[in-house]
Amino acid sequence: MKLKSIRFLFLLLQGNHKVEDACEMYARAANMFKMAKNWSAAGNAFCQAARLHMQLQNKLDSATSFVDAGNAYKKADPQEAINCLNQAIDIYTDMGRFTIAAKHHITIAEVYESELVDIEKAIAHYEQAADYYKGEESNSSANKCLLKVGHYSAQLEQYQKAIEIYEQVAMNTMDNPLLKYNAKEYFFKASLCHFIVDELNAKLAIEKYEEMFPAFSDSRELKLLKKLLEAHEEQNSEAFTEAVKDFDSVSRLDQWLTTMLLRIKKTIQGDAGDLK
Ligand SMILES: *[C@@H]1O[C@H](CO)[C@@H](O)[C@H](O)[C@H]1NC(C)=O
Numbered sequence: 001m002k003l004k005s006i007r008f009l010f011l012l013l014q015g016n017h018k019v020e021d022a023c024e025m026y027a028r029a030a031n032m033f034k035m036a037k038n039w040s041a042a043g044n045a046f047c048q049a050a051r052l053h054m055q056l057q058n059k060l061d062s063a064t065s066f067v068d069a070g071n072a073y074k075k076a077d078p079q080e081a082i083n084c085l086n087q088a089i090d091i092y093t094d095m096g097r098f099t100i101a102a103k104h105h106i107t108i109a110e111v112y113e114s115e116l117v118d119i120e121k122a123i124a125h126y127e128q129a130a131d132y133y134k135g136e137e138s139n140s141s142a143n144k145c146l147l148k149v150g151h152y153s154a155q156l157e158q159y160q161k162a163i164e165i166y167e168q169v170a171m172n173t174m175d176n177p178l179l180k181y182n183a184k185e186y187f188f189k190a191s192l193c194h195f196i197v198d199e200l201n202a203k204l205a206i207e208k209y210e211e212m213f214p215a216f217s218d219s220r221e222l223k224l225l226k227k228l229l230e231a232h233e234e235q236n237s238e239a240f241t242e243a244v245k246d247f248d249s250v251s252r253l254d255q256w257l258t259t260m261l262l263r264i265k266k267t268i269q270g271d272a273g274d275l276k
């Protein structure tokens with residue numbers, strides 16, 4: 001197989017083929033590199049094929065090849081993967097194919113999330129994907145992206161943004177019989193973000209959420225919030241920890257919730273910001 005791929009490259013280098021043939025050969029070479037798990041060579045060959053497709057005005061084929069290039073590069077060169085996927089996105093948006101453009105924005109966001117650990121950029125791509133989904137009325141896909149934006153914005157201490165997003169998603173879901181069960185979780189998360197910034201604001205927000213969504217009133221999340229507000233008002237770290245532990249013993253708190261609760265607890269005077 002290695003010999004074969006070398007033969008193909010040799011043919012390519014001769015350069016006396018029609019563009020169509022060259023395009024075809026790049027695609028075949030790319031697939032061979034893929035089989036040989038030579039990801040950067042595969043990405044490069046798909047990318048060449050994509051450029052030639054563009055020369056031939058085969059926009060969709062070009063976009064597909066850029067996506068193939070992106071997927072190959074993902075395993076070797078994340079930044080190059082993003083460049084290729086962005087080129088595919090440009091073609092798709094140009095053609096009005098926003099749903100598929102959104103999907104590739106998510107792929108880029110995931111590369112920023114896990115390979116490059118650039119959370120700001122991941123947020124920007126999730127937001128762009130959410131915008132495109134919203135425009136196509138794919139509300140539940142939009143919400144999924146927005147939840148990522150809320151999650152990371154709060155982690156980066158961009159609480160106002162996180163609050164807006166969680167409120168928006170909660171309101172999008174609370175009237176949907178299939179999704180409304182989740183609305184209380186989003187109101188809970190918005191409340192926690194408020195609480196980190198300002199206890200009084202948190203109180204007001206929570207009252208507003210109860211009015212908007214009466215099911216929130218009966219939730220364990222709301223009971224926890226009320227206990228935490230009380231403990232915070234009394235500057236009582238122990239009561240705060242106790243309330244958190246009670247809640248955690250029934251439904252396990254994940255990493256994000258734990259982080260936010262610790263940030264709130266740290267605003268109690270003299271608190272070390274742990275849950276001991
Ligand atoms: C991948 O292919 C390229 C082009 O043939 C070659 O230069 C490179 O050494 C190969 N890399 C690996 C890891 O086999």
Ligand SMILES: *[C@@H]1O[C@H](CO)[C@@H](O)[C@H](O)[C@H]1NC(C)=O
Nearest residue numbers: 134137138139140171172176
């Ligand atoms: C999607 O959301 C928009 C605005 O929130 C709303 O007007 C529309 O009816 C929703 N579409 C669906 C299919 O739920």
